[in-house]
Amino acid sequence: EAQVTQNPRYLITVTGKKLTVTCSQNMNHEYMSWYRQDPGLGLRQIYYSMNVEVTDKGDVPEGYKVSRKEKRNFPLILESPSPNQTSLYFCASRDHLGAGANVLTFGAGSRLTVL
Amino acid sequence: AQSVTQLGSHVSVSEGALVLLRCNYSSSVPPYLFWYVQYPNQGLQLLLKYTSAATLVKGINGFEAEFKKSETSFHLTKPSAHMSDAAEYFCAVSGRQAGTALIFGKGTTLSVSS
Numbered sequence: 049e050a051q052v053t054q055n056p057r058y059l060i061t062v063t064g065k066k067l068t069v070t071c072s073q074n075m076n077h078e079y080m081s082w083y084r085q086d087p088g089l090g091l092r093q094i095y096y097s098m099n100v101e102v103t104d105k106g107d108v109p110e111g112y113k114v115s116r117k118e119k120r121n122f123p124l125i126l127e128s129p130s131p132n133q134t135s136l137y138f139c140a141s142r143d144h145l146g147a148g149a150n151v152l153t154f155g156a157g158s159r160l161t162v163l
Numbered sequence: 164a165q166s167v168t169q170l171g172s173h174v175s176v177s178e179g180a181l182v183l184l185r186c187n188y189s190s191s192v193p194p195y196l197f198w199y200v201q202y203p204n205q206g207l208q209l210l211l212k213y214t215s216a217a218t219l220v221k222g223i224n225g226f227e228a229e230f231k232k233s234e235t236s237f238h239l240t241k242p243s244a245h246m247s248d249a250a251e252y253f254c255a256v257s258g259r260q261a262g263t264a265l266i267f268g269k270g271t272t273l274s275v276s277s
Binding site: 052083088089090091092093096138140150151152154155156157 | 195197199204206207208209212253257263264265267268269270
């Protein structure tokens with residue numbers, strides 16, 4: 049089944065304790081992206097990657113890091129989480145070219161609470 | 164630059180009533196337009212998309228949307244609401260070049276009462 053898999057789905061942590069949210073897709077998509085969803089603000093893009101070793105900032109990159117060492121994986125790293133990073137996070141991927149271009153496939157989401 | 168405005172953060176309808184969720188876009192280039200749905204505790208899934216073929220686009224679960232260039236609108240409709248339609252709906256816009264950024268609206272929560 050074509051899918052984007054995120055882990056963990058739920059996480060409660062404390063301020064300053066580094067954490068990583070993993071994202072993996074099995075569709076051979078070049079493009080991957082991270083979003084955060086907050087009430088009343090919709091989805092805002094954190095980082096995206098056009099291909100392996102190519103990443104760029106989205107609209108709200110502060111406090112986050114990403115890496116793209118393999119095509120299928122795109123982890124989101126919070127080096128020193130703060131309470132304002134409490135949010136629902138989504139990973140998504142899509143074809144870079146062709147008929148599927150611009151249609152995102154989303155993971156199920158990771159709900160993060162930073163105390 | 165592109166942007167999306169969804170009018171109404173909450174819409175409530177009775178089961179069997181018409182569903183109308185409003186979306187207006189701004190784009191300096193011919194756009195692609197999308198509606199995504201998010202059911203509770205799930206990720207977003209594509210309902211339908213407009214990519215410059217027919218202006219009336221039919222999606223899954225009986226939803227459809229009409230692209231109106233003169234009104235810069237892409238409103239989502241369903242003739243008869245079902246309880247299972249209760250969810251959050253997001254309108255999104257992108258340019259037509261493959262791989263361009265997808266810009267989301269802030270979402271509209273649809274409630275359906277019996």
